[in-house]
Each structure stands twice: as structure tokens, then as C-alpha cells.
Amino acid sequence: MKQGIKLHTINTNKFKTNLIAIFLSTPLIRENVTKNSLLVSVLRRGCEKYRTQEEISKKLEEMYGAEFNCGLDKIGKNHVLKFYIESINDEFLPQNGENMLKQSMDILSEIIFNPLIQDEGFNEEYINQEKENVKQIIEAKKDNKANYAIFRCVEEMYKNKPEGLYKYGYTEDLEEINTKNLYSYYNQLINTCKIDIFISGKLDGIEVEKLVQENENISKLQERSPLFTVNKPEQKNGEKEENEVEEKLDVTQGKLVIGYDVIASKDELENKKFRYVGMLYNAILGGTATSKLFQNVREKESLAYTASSSFSYYTGNVFINAGIEIENFEKANNIIKEQIEDMKKGEFTEEDIKNAKKVIISNIDGISDEQDTEIIYFLGQELSNNNVTLEQYKKYIQDISKNKIEVFAKKIRINTIYFLRN
Amino acid sequence: MQIIENLKVKEKVYIEKLKNGLTVMIIPKEGIKKKYIIWGTRYGSNDSKFIVPGENQVTEVPKGVAHFLEHKMFEQENGRNSLDVLSSLGVNANAFTTNTHTAYLYEATDNFYEALDEFMDYVQHPYFTDENVEKEKGIIGQEIMMYDDYPEWKVYLNALEAMYHTNPVKLDITGTIETISHIDKEILYKCYNTFYNPSNMCLVVCGDFNPDEILKDIEKRLIDNKAEGEIKRIYEQENETVVNPKVESNMEVSIPLFTLGIKCIPPKQKEKVKTHIAIDVLLNLIIGESSNLYQELYKSGVILNMPTFEYEFTDEYAHILISGISRNPDIFFDMINKEIDNYLINGINEQDFERIKKMIYGEYIKEYNDVSNIARIFLTDFMKDVNSFDYIEEITTLDIEYAKQVLRDNFKKEKMVFSVVKAS
Structure with missing residues (x-):
């Protein structure tokens, strides 16, 4: 629409509804996170x-109960302020001529x-009230112990770096903010x-x-060379020593989170397919109910109710988390x-790969x-300057061979073992 | 097949009751890639005392059998776990147990029919051994402990315990580590054979289906089984009063959590939908986003976000629950009580009433955005003996006098309990 402002339809x-989303993306830095929040x-x-x-309500x-929502997300090295409005499509209203889409755009932009x-x-x-509210949200991060453990592991891995910010x-930081x-x-x-x-x-x-351009609030926005970070994976040297962190809180179940670094060369990282190999690796390791972690930690040994892994492409990490009895840590x-x-040894079968591909696809x-x-999904593409369609995405996954996953598997190094216990 | 159409939301449901007693509901959604199937049995954690059709004496089983059974259904005689088989087909399979029903489900974008083979096979073929039952006790034990760490769960269960004298809704769905220790394979088979008869079950599918074809696909995967007689469920007579108006527990939380419960009389069959809608409207008027009370509580910092509220009902019990977090739950309790009094004395503003009706109309429509949501709504409503479309029709005609009556009948001081969980 204008430089730095883009409309995606x-x-x-x-659906019965129209959904409008407006995202404001800005570099993730300590100085601004609290202000954004x-x-x-x-x-x-x-x-x-x-x-x-x-x-407003x-x-x-x-x-007809249009729903306004807002929130914040960390996407790579960007902090994204998210605003949504969802309203019923006129076709499903009991009377005609309400033009819900325009009304929705108007109120959201206001x-x-x-x-x-x-x-x-x-x-x-x-x-003043919202400072209290935000303070409460920040303090409440300890309330969900499983999420807290994951956050703490990330924080330990990225001390003083944007990725580790809450x-x-x-x-x-709230105190010095004023009207x-x-x-x-x-x-x-x-x-x-x-x-x-x-x-x-x-x-x-x-x-x-036309509907967007004619919106007063949007038409008055100026062109800009937007300040945001194009998301791309970061190279890691892997020289860091293994870090073990234990923290005590009142929990009956221990929460174990292990953070791994993916040590890869610049060339490998820049290869578009690297991301998809990582996704597949993760699915086989702990991303599905047939995965190794789920099978061995939960089913075979009855050690945990949850045991899974996740892959974060932009930060170059694999995380494993499990809820276990405290004495079962070792x-x-x-x-x-x-x-x-x-x-790493390639001890997974073509069948495992096929299954993982099915789940992802x-x-x-x-x-x-x-x-x-x-x-x-498309916001993620936009922020990483990519334009992978859903069809291409499927094809990338489909084309990955066992060999590629084995190569990826050898690049995994433990960075931090975090254990939350009582 | 019986066809019910709703012109407002522009959807149809096809319903067939098969010879073996199974009810099948099909909601076609053209052009959607996801297909969703859910198969439920009217058997939940509340059903631990019953008379098996054809028997005379009462059977009583330990608390937590329905949930235990749900866990164990996935294990097959050939050593395979059906959840793995379904996962390896790339479908998203799961199961859950509530107070009143147990349901098995999966969502597929591909391989729907391959998955259907496995799905219908495992729900119809239990395989319990002494060994696999013992092993499951460890896994469920971990699950019970996991819930113990959730303050939201604690504050909820405390509220139910404070409301009910005998009705089993007050107990944990999973049972306790003690009660599940008494479960063995004989108990599981007995409960399975009683409650997993097709006449006690309902299967709902939603997605891009031709109704006749999917019905055939379901029928040919059913094993031979005859409809059984009625299962008599035994619940002790529940006293109308509450047990304890105030309960408090201590846990490590940064801010207190509360649940306000109001015990109600279960609605009559004909009144179920209307009562449910009226209570929804009333709760929105009293404590919804645009209410004076919510604005006041928020501005004064007593609450920091919208409390959630719901009306739960079966033929045996009914209650309203309002839950949230607050620095000062007691002030919340006093203020909501004053607001209810205010409504009882001054009535309902007509403009507000019509606005909230519009909002709830929109909410009902929105529920039809997603195949999994649609199928679950139809299953849940089947368990309650109501037709889901009735909500969309009844909301447009709900009148203010009816709402006032529902207010007087249900929002009673002496039926309230207040549960709080806070740091010690």
C-alpha cells in the first residue's frame, strides 16, 4: 500500500466470520519490551x-459480538504487537445491510x-491501572510451571540477548514509564x-x-523504511559449555527442559531446506505420539505424562520437555x-520418516x-522475507531424505539442562 | 435419514438411528480439508453405581474407571497401540472423559478412511490384561499429580465439593491414586460391556462428506451387536442446600484465584436450551465486558481481567460457575452479590438485554467455524438430549420476562459457594 505498510488478503x-489482523513489528530489545507490553x-x-x-465493549x-483481541509475540528477533477483530460475515446475520467488515475495520483502526x-x-x-495489570502478568509467569520451566531454560541460554527476553x-522497567x-x-x-x-x-x-485505503486512520499513516529485523537463523559456534540449572518451587511434579543448539555452517543455514529438515528431525524425536520421546519416556518407561520436543528455526534450538517424578531426574x-x-546414529526407520512427514503435511x-x-503462517513468511506457499511447504517436507536428517541430527549439542523441582 | 436444517447459520445435520441402537450424526462441510469424527458413550466419571441391563443387583465400581478405561482402550491384542497407528497415519487422535461422557476422536486432512478402520476397530475391541492395567496406574498417577499442580483445577474442584453433598460431580474425574489402585481388568470389562453398547453411544462426523456414503462407511465397520435395555444409574438424592458456603486452599500462586458457584435446580427437558441461553444472557449482563460491575471492578483493580463464566447442567445437577483471579476475592464476592440484588430489585434494562442477545447470537454462529467444534457441540448436546440448532433459534426469541424468571429461580444467595486459592 505504502512503503512499510502491506495489505494481505x-x-x-x-468461515462464518471475517478476521482482520493488524501487526506492528519492531526489533526485540530490552529497552522496548515493557513499553510494547x-x-x-x-x-x-x-x-x-x-x-x-x-x-468499546x-x-x-x-x-453481534465482534471480538477484539490483542497480544504480543516474539517472532525471531522481532517483537510483534498483534491486534485482531473477528466479526460475523453479513450473510449469517438475521438482518441485511450491516456491513460488518467496514465497521470492524473502523473500530480496529481507531x-x-x-x-x-x-x-x-x-x-x-x-x-496506572495497566501498569498494575502488566505487573501481574509478568509476575504470573511462575503460575504455569511447565511454561515457566521452558521460559527459564530459554532465558538461561540467552542471557542478555533478545531471544531470552520475556x-x-x-x-x-515499568516504573519510569509515564503518560x-x-x-x-x-x-x-x-x-x-x-x-x-x-x-x-x-x-x-x-x-x-479500497475499504482499507479509504479508512481515515490508515490513510494518514506515513511511508516508512520499517525498523524490524528480517528473521534468519543465527550461526552458532558451539563452544559453550553445558550448563545445568536447578530451581526450586512448590511443585509435585518435576519439570525437565533440555535446550540444544543446532551447530551448522553459514551455507547450511542459508539453504532454504534446512528449516524443513529440522522440522522433520523434531517430529521424529519428539513431535508426535509415535516419536522416540513419547514412546520411550512416556509409554515404555511410564516415566512421564508429557514428553515432547520442539524446534525453533530462527534461534537454532531444539527443546525437550518432560513432566517427571522428581526422583526420576537421572x-x-x-x-x-x-x-x-x-x-545421531541414524537409528530411525523410513517408516518413522514417513509417519513424521504425514503428521507435518x-x-x-x-x-x-x-x-x-x-x-x-503468512506473517512468519513476511517477516523472514520468504514467500513459501503452503503447496511449496508440503513439497519441501516431502522431498527430504533420511540422509539429510542424519546430518542434521549430528549437529545437536546440549546447551542447558534445566530442572524445576521442589 | 432425518435432516434438520438451520437457515440462519446455513448448516444441515443428518441423523440416523441404526438398528443396533447407535445414533449417527453427519454435518457436511463442503470444501473444508479437515474431517473430524467423534464417538461418545454416555458414560462418565459420575457413573460408578448402576444396574447392568438384565441384572438385578447394583454394581458399584471405584471412582475413576471411566477415565481409566479411556486410557486403556488404545491398547490392542496384537500389541499395537491404536493411538500410534492413528498418529502414523498423520491424523490427530485423542480421547477425553467428562463427568457424563467419554469420547474418542480424530481429525484428519488425509487418510481419513484408513484411520476410520483403526478407529472403529479399537473402540469396539477392548483388550485388558492384568499386566497392562497395572502399568497404566503409573501413567494415570502422573496425570493426577500433574493436575495437583494446577491451581485452576484446585479452585474448581473445591467449589464443587462445597456445593454437593453426594453427587459424584464433586469428585476428580481421574479418581485418586487410592481409588484407581482397586481397578482390575474384570471391572474394566464389566464397565465396557455395559456402557459401550451402541445404544448408549453417538457418533458424529463433520467435514466434506456425502452423508449417504459416510453412513455406509460407518455401518460396514460396525461389529454385530444388539441394542441393550436401559442402564439404570444410581445417584443418591442430592440435598438442595450447599455443603459449605466458603472454602479456601493455599498454593503457590502470585494472585488469588476464585470460583463462585451457584447451585441450581436441573432444568426440565423442555426448558434446557431456554434456561441455558437466559443464564448466558444474565451472566453477561451482570459481569460481562460491558457491565457496570466489571468496569468498576477493573478500574478499582479488584480484578485484572474478565472472569469466565458458565452454566453446567445434566438431568441430575446444574450450577453456575464464575471464575477468575483477584487481589481481593472478598470484595469481588460482595460486589457481585450487590449487583445480583440490584438486578433482582430493579429488573433488566431492555436496551442492554437486546444488545447482549445480539452478541450471543454472534457467538453461536461463530461456533460453526471449525469442524471439530461443530462435531463436539453436537455430541455434547446429544448427551444432554438437546438439538444444537435450537440455541440459534431460541436466542432470537428470548424475552425479557423469561430472563427475569430465570434470574429469580437460579441466582439465589443461599445456593452460593465461594472457593478461593491463595498463597499461604
Whole structure:
């Protein structure tokens, strides 16, 4: 639409709803995470046109329960502020002529781009209340022990680096934020961030581009050379020593998380297919119910209720996590290590590969059956300057041979073993 | 096949009751890649005391059998685990147990029919041995311990325990490590044979199907089985009062969690949908996003986000649950009580009422976005003996006087319990 502002439309007749998403992407840095976190919370409290949350809610309820949502995500080295509105397609309303899509675009753009400003700053009451709210969200990270353990392992692996930052920010950074400096940060963000607008729904006969361009709030946005980081995997040298961390909290079940680095050369990392090999490796290791971890840690040894792995391409890591009885730490740790070694030795079958491919491909097939999932997939492509269609994605997975997975398996080194116990 | 169509949401359901008693429901969704199937039996954690059709004496089994059985169904005589077989076909398979039913399901984008072979085979062929039953006790033991770490679970169960004297809804679905220790293969077979009869089950499919063809595909995979008589389930008479109006537990949480429970009289068959909708509207009016109460509580910092609320009902029990987190749960409790009084005395504002109805209409429509959601709704509603489409029709005609009556009948002070979990 303009430099740095991009409209993506997904015309689909699978849904009863239209979903609009607006993403503001900006580099993930310690200095800004807390501000971003607070900003999202403050914006949803009220805007120039609908000054209170009550007014916003009433308007949304009138629109047959249109749903506004906002949140934050870490995508590679970017912090993404996410805003969504989902509303019923006019076809399914009890009466005609409501133009829900336009109404939705209007209210969403008001909330993000036309905030309630008083005295050259945000509303003071909103800032103060939302500081408390954000503080609570940050403190609550310990409440879900399994997620907390994963976060802590990542934090240990990326001390003082963007990847290790907590997406909701830090309580100690909240204090110095006030109505005015947050507003000036907001202006800077809005004028420099990358803006992606996604519209998904049954859009036949609707001039979507016109609808967006004619929106007052969007048309007033300036061109920009957007400040964001093009996501690409980082090379690791693997010289780091194994780090073991034990932390105590009141848990009945121990949470074990092991973080691995993927040590690969620049050439390998730049090969487009590397990512897909990693995904397949992960699926065989611990991504499915037939995976090695699930079979050996959970089923054969009855050691855990959960045992799985995940692969993070941009950070170049594989994570394994398991919920285990505390006295079984050594035993579980050893069995997990055996699985990693087996993978290195190529001890997995063509059958395993076939199964893993099936699971991944079936997930790819399902992407377009969910509006938000499809949008997030294309956002990921956009932020990494890629344009892999779902069909290509399937083909990449399909084409991977056993040999490639074995090569990948040999690149895995333990970085951190984290154990949460009582 | 019986066909029910809803013109508002533009969907159809095809229903067939087979000779063996099995109910099959098909909701076709053209153009969607995902296919979803769910097969449920009216057998949940609450059913531990019953009379087997054809017998005279009462059978009583340990708590947690329905859930244990669910876990063990995947194991096959040939040594294979059906969950693995389904996973290796690239389908997403799972199972769950609730208070009132157990369900097996999978979602597929590819290999749906190969998966159907395995799926219908394993649900119809239990294989329990002393050894595999013993082993499962370890896995379920871990699952029980995992739930012990969830404060959300604790605050919920405490509320139910405070509400019910005898109804088993107050007990953990999984049973306890003690109760499951008494489970053996004979018990599992007995419960399987009683409750997994087709006449006690319902199978729902949703996706891009031709209804006649998928029905045939299902029928030819059914083993020979005859419909059995009614299973008599025995629940002790539940006293209308609550057990304990306030309960508190300590856990390591950063902020207290609360659940407000209101014990209700189970709705009559004809009133189920209407009562459910009316309570939904009332809860939104009282504590929904646009309510005065929510705005006030949020601004004063008593609560930090929207509490969740729901109305649960069967023929045996019914209750409302409102759950959330709060720095000061007691203030929440006092304020919501005042607001309920306010509604009881001053009635309902018509504009607000119509607005909330529009919102709930939209919510019902949105539920039809996803094949898994659609199939689950139809199964759940089948278990409650209601037709899912009725919600969409009834919401448009709900009137304010009816809602007021439901308010008076259900939101009663003496039926409230308040459960809190906070740090010690």
C-alpha cells in the first residue's frame, strides 16, 4: 500500500466470520519490551472515538459480538504487537445491510491508530491501572510451571540477548514509564514499525483494498523504511559449555527442559531446506505420539505424562520437555540422551520418516482451515522475507531424505539442562 | 435419514438411528480439508453405581474407571497401540472423559478412511490384561499429580465439593491414586460391556462428506451387536442446600484465584436450551465486558481481567460457575452479590438485554467455524438430549420476562459457594 505498510488478503469461503489482523513489528530489545507490553494494554482501554472500555465493549456487542483481541509475540528477533477483530460475515446475520467488515475495520483502526490523548499523553488512569495489570502478568509467569520451566531454560541460554527476553517485559522497567514518554514512544513506533494488515474471509465482490485505503486512520499513516529485523537463523559456534540449572518451587511434579543448539555452517543455514529438515528431525524425536520421546519416556518407561520436543528455526534450538517424578531426574535424563544419540546414529526407520512427514503435511493441510493460523503462517513468511506457499511447504517436507536428517541430527549439542523441582 | 436444517447459520445435520441402537450424526462441510469424527458413550466419571441391563443387583465400581478405561482402550491384542497407528497415519487422535461422557476422536486432512478402520476397530475391541492395567496406574498417577499442580483445577474442584453433598460431580474425574489402585481388568470389562453398547453411544462426523456414503462407511465397520435395555444409574438424592458456603486452599500462586458457584435446580427437558441461553444472557449482563460491575471492578483493580463464566447442567445437577483471579476475592464476592440484588430489585434494562442477545447470537454462529467444534457441540448436546440448532433459534426469541424468571429461580444467595486459592 505504502512503503512499510502491506495489505494481505485471504479470500476464503470456509468461515462464518471475517478476521482482520493488524501487526506492528519492531526489533526485540530490552529497552522496548515493557513499553510494547504496556502499550498494547493501554490502547485497548479506549480511543478517541470510544473513550472507555465500556463503550468499546458495547459497540462490539452491538456488532453481534465482534471480538477484539490483542497480544504480543516474539517472532525471531522481532517483537510483534498483534491486534485482531473477528466479526460475523453479513450473510449469517438475521438482518441485511450491516456491513460488518467496514465497521470492524473502523473500530480496529481507531483503537490502534487514534488513541485517547489528553494533555499530550495517554490517559493517566489507564496507564496506572495497566501498569498494575502488566505487573501481574509478568509476575504470573511462575503460575504455569511447565511454561515457566521452558521460559527459564530459554532465558538461561540467552542471557542478555533478545531471544531470552520475556515478551511481557520486566516489572522494574515499568516504573519510569509515564503518560508522556509512552505516548512519544508510541508515535515513534507507529511511524517506524513494519505494519501488516491481513483480511481473511468471504470477500467476493468486496473491494478490500479500497475499504482499507479509504479508512481515515490508515490513510494518514506515513511511508516508512520499517525498523524490524528480517528473521534468519543465527550461526552458532558451539563452544559453550553445558550448563545445568536447578530451581526450586512448590511443585509435585518435576519439570525437565533440555535446550540444544543446532551447530551448522553459514551455507547450511542459508539453504532454504534446512528449516524443513529440522522440522522433520523434531517430529521424529519428539513431535508426535509415535516419536522416540513419547514412546520411550512416556509409554515404555511410564516415566512421564508429557514428553515432547520442539524446534525453533530462527534461534537454532531444539527443546525437550518432560513432566517427571522428581526422583526420576537421572533416569529420564539418560533416556532422553539415548534418544538424541540414537538419532545421531541414524537409528530411525523410513517408516518413522514417513509417519513424521504425514503428521507435518496434515498440519500444513489444516492451516487454511483456521483463519488465525493461516494469517500467522503468512506473517512468519513476511517477516523472514520468504514467500513459501503452503503447496511449496508440503513439497519441501516431502522431498527430504533420511540422509539429510542424519546430518542434521549430528549437529545437536546440549546447551542447558534445566530442572524445576521442589 | 432425518435432516434438520438451520437457515440462519446455513448448516444441515443428518441423523440416523441404526438398528443396533447407535445414533449417527453427519454435518457436511463442503470444501473444508479437515474431517473430524467423534464417538461418545454416555458414560462418565459420575457413573460408578448402576444396574447392568438384565441384572438385578447394583454394581458399584471405584471412582475413576471411566477415565481409566479411556486410557486403556488404545491398547490392542496384537500389541499395537491404536493411538500410534492413528498418529502414523498423520491424523490427530485423542480421547477425553467428562463427568457424563467419554469420547474418542480424530481429525484428519488425509487418510481419513484408513484411520476410520483403526478407529472403529479399537473402540469396539477392548483388550485388558492384568499386566497392562497395572502399568497404566503409573501413567494415570502422573496425570493426577500433574493436575495437583494446577491451581485452576484446585479452585474448581473445591467449589464443587462445597456445593454437593453426594453427587459424584464433586469428585476428580481421574479418581485418586487410592481409588484407581482397586481397578482390575474384570471391572474394566464389566464397565465396557455395559456402557459401550451402541445404544448408549453417538457418533458424529463433520467435514466434506456425502452423508449417504459416510453412513455406509460407518455401518460396514460396525461389529454385530444388539441394542441393550436401559442402564439404570444410581445417584443418591442430592440435598438442595450447599455443603459449605466458603472454602479456601493455599498454593503457590502470585494472585488469588476464585470460583463462585451457584447451585441450581436441573432444568426440565423442555426448558434446557431456554434456561441455558437466559443464564448466558444474565451472566453477561451482570459481569460481562460491558457491565457496570466489571468496569468498576477493573478500574478499582479488584480484578485484572474478565472472569469466565458458565452454566453446567445434566438431568441430575446444574450450577453456575464464575471464575477468575483477584487481589481481593472478598470484595469481588460482595460486589457481585450487590449487583445480583440490584438486578433482582430493579429488573433488566431492555436496551442492554437486546444488545447482549445480539452478541450471543454472534457467538453461536461463530461456533460453526471449525469442524471439530461443530462435531463436539453436537455430541455434547446429544448427551444432554438437546438439538444444537435450537440455541440459534431460541436466542432470537428470548424475552425479557423469561430472563427475569430465570434470574429469580437460579441466582439465589443461599445456593452460593465461594472457593478461593491463595498463597499461604
